[in-house]
Amino acid sequence: MTITETMEGSGANQYKVIGTRAPRLDGLDKVTGSAKFGSDISLPGMLHGKMLTSPHAHARILSINTAKAESIPGVKAVITASDFPIFEAQKDIDFFAEQFRGARIMAEHFMAREKVLYVGHPIAAVAAVDPHVAEEAANLIEVEYEILPAVLTIEDALKDGAPLVHDKLTTVLRDRPNGKEDSGTRSNVAGHGQLRRGDIERGFKEAEVIVEHEFSTQAVHPGYIEPFASTAQWQRDGHVTIWTTTQGTFDVREGTASIVGISESMLKVIAMECGGGFGGKGPNTNPLNPMAAILSKKSGSPVKMVMSRKETFESTCPAAATRIWIKMGADKAGKITAAHMSLAYQSGAFPGSPVGAGIQNGLATYKVENIEIDGYDVITNTQKMQSYRAPGQPPATFAVEGVVDELAEKLGIDPMEFRLNNAVQEGDRMPTGILYPTIACVELEEAMKNHPHYTAPLGGPNRGRGVSVAARAIGGEGATPHVATISVNSNGTISLVTGSNDLSGTRTTVAMHAAEILGIDVEDVMSITGDTDSAGWSGVANGSKITYATGLAAISAAEEVKVQMKARAALLWEVQSEDVDFTEGTFVCSKNSEDSISFQDLASRLMRTGGPITCTGYSFPTGPGGVLFGGNIVDVEVDPETGKVEILRYTTFTDVGRAVHPDFVEGQAQGSTAQGVGWALNEEYFYRDDGSMANSTLLDYRMPTSIDLPMIDTVIVEVPNPGHPFGLRGRAGEIPIVPVIGAVANAISNATGVRMTKGPMTPGTIMEAINKKS
Numbered sequence: 001m002t003i004t005e006t007m008e009g010s011g012a013n014q015y016k017v018i019g020t021r022a023p024r025l026d027g028l029d030k031v032t033g034s035a036k037f038g039s040d041i042s043l044p045g046m047l048h049g050k051m052l053t054s055p056h057a058h059a060r061i062l063s064i065n066t067a068k069a070e071s072i073p074g075v076k077a078v079i080t081a082s083d084f085p086i087f088e089a090q091k092d093i094d095f096f097a098e099q100f101r102g103a104r105i106m107a108e109h110f111m112a113r114e115k116v117l118y119v120g121h122p123i124a125a126v127a128a129v130d131p132h133v134a135e136e137a138a139n140l141i142e143v144e145y146e147i148l149p150a151v152l153t154i155e156d157a158l159k160d161g162a163p164l165v166h167d168k169l170t171t172v173l174r175d176r177p178n179g180k181e182d183s184g185t186r187s188n189v190a191g192h193g194q195l196r197r198g199d200i201e202r203g204f205k206e207a208e209v210i211v212e213h214e215f216s217t218q219a220v221h222p223g224y225i226e227p228f229a230s231t232a233q234w235q236r237d238g239h240v241t242i243w244t245t246t247q248g249t250f251d252v253r254e255g256t257a258s259i260v261g262i263s264e265s266m267l268k269v270i271a272m273e274c275g276g277g278f279g280g281k282g283p284n285t286n287p288l289n290p291m292a293a294i295l296s297k298k299s300g301s302p303v304k305m306v307m308s309r310k311e312t313f314e315s316t317c318p319a320a321a322t323r324i325w326i327k328m329g330a331d332k333a334g335k336i337t338a339a340h341m342s343l344a345y346q347s348g349a350f351p352g353s354p355v356g357a358g359i360q361n362g363l364a365t366y367k368v369e370n371i372e373i374d375g376y377d378v379i380t381n382t383q384k385m386q387s388y389r390a391p392g393q394p395p396a397t398f399a400v401e402g403v404v405d406e407l408a409e410k411l412g413i414d415p416m417e418f419r420l421n422n423a424v425q426e427g428d429r430m431p432t433g434i435l436y437p438t439i440a441c442v443e444l445e446e447a448m449k450n451h452p453h454y455t456a457p458l459g460g461p462n463r464g465r466g467v468s469v470a471a472r473a474i475g476g477e478g479a480t481p482h483v484a485t486i487s488v489n490s491n492g493t494i495s496l497v498t499g500s501n502d503l504s505g506t507r508t509t510v511a512m513h514a515a516e517i518l519g520i521d522v523e524d525v526m527s528i529t530g531d532t533d534s535a536g537w538s539g540v541a542n543g544s545k546i547t548y549a550t551g552l553a554a555i556s557a558a559e560e561v562k563v564q565m566k567a568r569a570a571l572l573w574e575v576q577s578e579d580v581d582f583t584e585g586t587f588v589c590s591k592n593s594e595d596s597i598s599f600q601d602l603a604s605r606l607m608r609t610g611g612p613i614t615c616t617g618y619s620f621p622t623g624p625g626g627v628l629f630g631g632n633i634v635d636v637e638v639d640p641e642t643g644k645v646e647i648l649r650y651t652t653f654t655d656v657g658r659a660v661h662p663d664f665v666e667g668q669a670q671g672s673t674a675q676g677v678g679w680a681l682n683e684e685y686f687y688r689d690d691g692s693m694a695n696s697t698l699l700d701y702r703m704p705t706s707i708d709l710p711m712i713d714t715v716i717v718e719v720p721n722p723g724h725p726f727g728l729r730g731r732a733g734e735i736p737i738v739p740v741i742g743a744v745a746n747a748i749s750n751a752t753g754v755r756m757t758k759g760p761m762t763p764g765t766i767m768e769a770i771n772k773k774s
Contacts, residue, residue, distance in 0.1 A: 009242060016584070018432035018726050021663045025508045025527050028271075032048045036057045038229030038272045039306045040277045042055035046231070047076055048464070049295050050666065051125040051136035051287070052141050054116035057150035057381040057691025058165070061114060061143065064124060071139040074129040077298035080136070081113040081123075081612040084294065085261030095169050095190070095351060096182050103258035105350050107677050109384050110259070115148070117165060117349035118382050119692045120165050120314030122287050127295040135622050150381035150691055154323050157380050163186060165379045166348060174356070190351035191377035193359055195431055202339025207329025209345045210357075210409045213327045215399040217741070217759040219318040219346065222388045223703055224673055226275025232292035233302035240267045240293055245274050247501050248540025251283040259290040260297075270531040271501050279387030282542045286315050305547055307603035313696035317386030318685055321346040322355040322395040323440035328403045333415045333422045336404075337365055338370040340689055343396060345377060348384040353377045354392030360737075362396030363431050364471035365629065366404075366422045370696065371431055374735045387542060389672060390472055390734040393742050394679060401468040401742030406755060415467050415746075416449040430473050430627075436625045440655040440719035445469060445512040445719050453633045453651045463648065464751025468743035469631040473733045479621065480539025482546075484553035486514060486561050487614040492600025493524040493562075498550050499538030502529050504668060504733055505548040513551040516726070517558035519585025522600055536616060544668070547660055548730025556726055558618025565602055568609040570599070626721050629655040630735035632673070632743035638751045643763035643770070645681055645748060651713040652736050655723040657729030668733040670712045670737070676740025678704045682693030684760050 013019075023259045028507055029035040066078045074141065081087055087108045112121045124141050128134035149163040154646050156162060164186060169185040174193040183192075206212060237639045240262065246252050249269040257264045274281060276573040295303040307315065318764040327340045341362060347353035355375040363371065406416035423441045430436060430528045448454060448467065458465060460658045496514055500506060511525035529535070540544040551700045566580040569587040573580075581588045585601060591596035637646045659665045680700040720727025745756040754769045 008069055012059065012497050017512045017522055018660055019491040022508060022512060022522040022661060024402040024505055025511060037226055037275050041231040041243045041304060043233065043302040046302045046304055047127040047129060047299055048131040049125055049127045049292055049303045050131060050135050050138045052124045052138040053289060054112060054119060054121040054123055054210045056116055056145055056147060057119050058148040059116050059145040059150060061112060061116065062146045063112050063533060064145055066124065068140040069126055072133060072137045074133040074136045074273045075126060076301065077127040077295045079294050079298060080127050081111045084111055084259055084290065086259045087113055088247050096285060103255050103530065104712055106255050106284040107259045109284065109350055110164045110290055119437060120197045120383060120467035121625040122315060125291045125295060125301050128611065129213045133532055151188060152380055152627055152687055154378050154384060155347050157378050162188060164383055169379065186624055190347060190379050193356055193375040195359055195371060195373045197549055198370035199431060200340055200370050204329045205339040206331055208332045209407055210327065210329040211306045211403045211406045212327040213757050215402065215756065215757045217395045217398065219385065220679050221313060221318050221323045221701065222278040222280030222684040223475060224276025224278060224280055227307040227309060228288055228316060230286060230288035230292045231302060231304040232296045233291060233725045234297040238266055241270065242289055243270045243272055244289055245281060245360050247270050247274065247277045247282045247503060247542055249501060249532050250499060251540045252289055252536050255284060256289045256293060259379050260293050263443060268531055271529060274501060274503050275670060277503050279542055280317055282540055285386055287315065300623040309698060310696045315695055317384050319388035320385040326403050327398045330407045330408060330411060332393050333410055336366055336368050336420050337421050339368045341373045343375045345392060346385055347377050348380060348382045350384045351379065352379055353385050356555060357392035358396035361393045361471055361473050362400050364473040365424060367424055367428055373431065389675065390735045393472065393738045394676060397468065397470045397738050398741040399747060402745055402755065402757065405722045415443060416454065419469055420445050426725045438718055438722055439627050440627045443479045443656045443719050444631055444653055447715055448631045448633060448653055451633065451715065452652060453649060458635060460508035460637065462640055462751055463635060464747045465547055465635050466747025466750060467633050468739035468746060469629065470735065470738035471629050472731055473627045481618060481620045481694065482538045482553045483536025483616060484550060485536065485559045485614065485616045486557040488561060488603050488606060490604050492603040493526065496525050496554060497530045497535055499535030500546045500550040500722060501532055501541040502543050505664050509547040510550050510554045510661055513554040516556040517555055518561060518599060526594040544731040544733035548728050549619055553617040553623060556619060557615045560615035560617060561613060562613065564613045568606060569597060569602055626723065626729055628729045628731060628735050630739050633738045634743045636747040636751055643766035647658040647677060647709055649710055651715065653715045653717060654732060654736055655717045656732045658718055659716050660728060662716060665716055665732045667712045668743050669736040672733060672736035673740055674704055675714050676737040677709060677744060680741040680759060680761055681764065683759055
């Protein structure tokens with residue numbers, strides 16, 4: 001069931017296309033199987049590549065002997081780090097300068113040079129006539145190691161005297177008055193960020209009740225079904241083409257060109273359909289792109305590489321494990337007086353965990369005058385941790401919402417009343433000190449409190465209801481430009497080309513923007529994702545920002561089309577352009593209302609009035625449309641004998657500003673919630689003592705399926721963003737996952753009487769908590 005709650009005066013019915021459930025433009029290709037994904041490429045003379053990865057969590061590479069592999073019939077090329085030009089150009093990593101986005105760090109992540117830093121770290125790659133020969137040859141590569149002590153957990157990495165993952169890495173102090181500073185201290189802490197506001201000691205003195213807990217979550221996989229796949233062709237003239245599955249073609253071009261030693265103009269990246277990404281296929285995540293390119297250069301043939309499921313788990317980027325300590329106080333009236341947090345996020349073998357988003361967003365739902373938050377980016381001998389839907393925010397919200405629920409309970413206040421009593425509004429300050437613009441926190445929480453689910457009977461023993469709210473105030477998607485180009489066709493249709501990768505139907509939603517402006521049907525828009533040679537530079541498709549950011553570029557292009565079309569109509573009627581109005585797909589002369597012509601009819605006359613019309617629009621939003629909020633109500637039943645949890649009912653509330661396509665918003669909310677339930681109850685990277693992953697298959701890595709969940713009801717809350725022509729906020733695919741762990745944990749806590757602080761909340765974890773209390 002989907003309910004859209006639209007605030008009065010929001011102009012919900014003023015649009016022809018925006019807000020409708022338009023047909024998905026790529027739907028036919030998807031359901032008929034004609035859509036082409038990363039592994040579907042087949043080129044004449046194509047070879048197949050396989051990589052060799054490290055069996056050790058931390059070891060020095062003493063020697064690599066590829067002779068046996070090269071002697072296998074059918075093997076055409078073998079590469080190691082010595083074949084990557086970037087290692088010759090830049091001997092060492094400048095951690096302070098690069099942080100986690102630089103090409104030199106990417107190269108070390110993609111191919112180990114002097115040391116292997118985690119089990120699954122690529123060491124070499126082979127190209128052969130078929131994948132079986134390539135795999136056989138890769139296994140014949142002889143590597144001599146010096147085993148080094150490893151740190152696999154946050155706790156181990158932070159111990160005094162812990163082995164250093166990187167000998168030269170020093171802690172970077174972030175959020176300093178002059179930006180970032182190098183502490184000069186060598187440790188496994190890559191970065192330390194801090195937010196302070198008010199008087200934390202005074203705030204706790206004013207509190208009637210104080211709650212303090214430590215929470216933890218484990219690394220989880222983003223859950224995309226399609227493994228990484230890349231095909232590269234290095235042509236004789238030095239031009240390179242890569243076909244790949246990615247969230248950002250231009251980021252792939254920039255990083256890969258740097259690693260393989262060519263200019264960006266020599267590399268064309270073609271994005272195939274993406275079989276799921278969720279942040280895990282964002283920047284600096286796919287080692288296959290430079291591998292396939294160098295193998296193609298050495299062999300003289302195109303090379304395709306497709307990861308196995310085991311490689312996908314071991315050699316790509318999960319979401320960070322976390323350890324979060326939180327202390328919060330509230331007065332008798334139920335006002336939060338102070339909050340103190342310390343967040344440690346595991347970044348894996350290289351810097352760049354999303355701890356910053358945890359710092360900035362964990363408390364962003366609440367008015368708290370006295371705040372102190374510290375965040376630590378912790379290096380370990382595990383896979384590089386990376387983005388996953390609303391990166392860094394679900395664990396922080398898990399901690400905050402657990403403590404908020406307990407404060408409300410101790411004060412005898414209804415959980416939603418407590419949240420509303422502390423809800424942020426326009427003009428309040430974010431934890432960062434920035435003022436909130438027009439937001440919908442109160443409206444969303446009121447929708448939760450007034451929903452029938454909140455007061456419905458639980459209907460049995462061992463059942464509990466949990467609520468959780470969350471804000472996505474600042475994300476990791478950053479400010480990037482986006483470009484859209486519209487060409488008007490003679491039959492009145494338009495071709496829309498963007499450089500933004502489509503992960504969730506954005507070809508349709510961006511087309512809806514252009515159709516709304518031009519007064520045409522969305523079916524009259526041919527929406528295409530171009531390659532890096534044919535489309536304008538556009539930022540990576542992360543943070544669910546494409547509908548918002550690329551949509552603005554499409555609006556800009558469509559408005560320019562209108563300007564030029566008005567000039568053509570003015571030529572026909574021998575008037576000035578300013579004498580031509582445009583409404584609902586029709587051009588009308590303001591001096592003579594009998595002179596009118598539809599968009600389609602005028603398009604058919606373009607060649608007789610000056611030639612074709614092609615317009616390019618550009619947007620550079622500083623971030624998607626402000627701040628958005630999400631909330632959950634969930635009912636569970638916990639078996640007191642086994643600790644098994646059954647989800648009985650789930651309702652998710654999503655603040656979107658304006659829902660461009662309600663079906664898509666509903667799907668994003670339901671999918672995000674399902675992923676969040678997996679994070680809460682089942683999913684984790686389970687490491688053996690040697691650093692290898694014990695559950696690197698979909699049989700052993702437990703993701704929820706449809707039989708594990710009830711129908712997830714969705715409520716869409718619309719409070720339009722005044723900074724967008726149609727009221728969008730964007731990021732509708734991000735916020736729904738943020739409150740899930742907290743909501744499920746609160747439901748289990750209410751069912752068992754035990755505060756849940758450790759994720760995933762498996763039956764064993766729940767029974768351990770129950771037994772510990774008893």
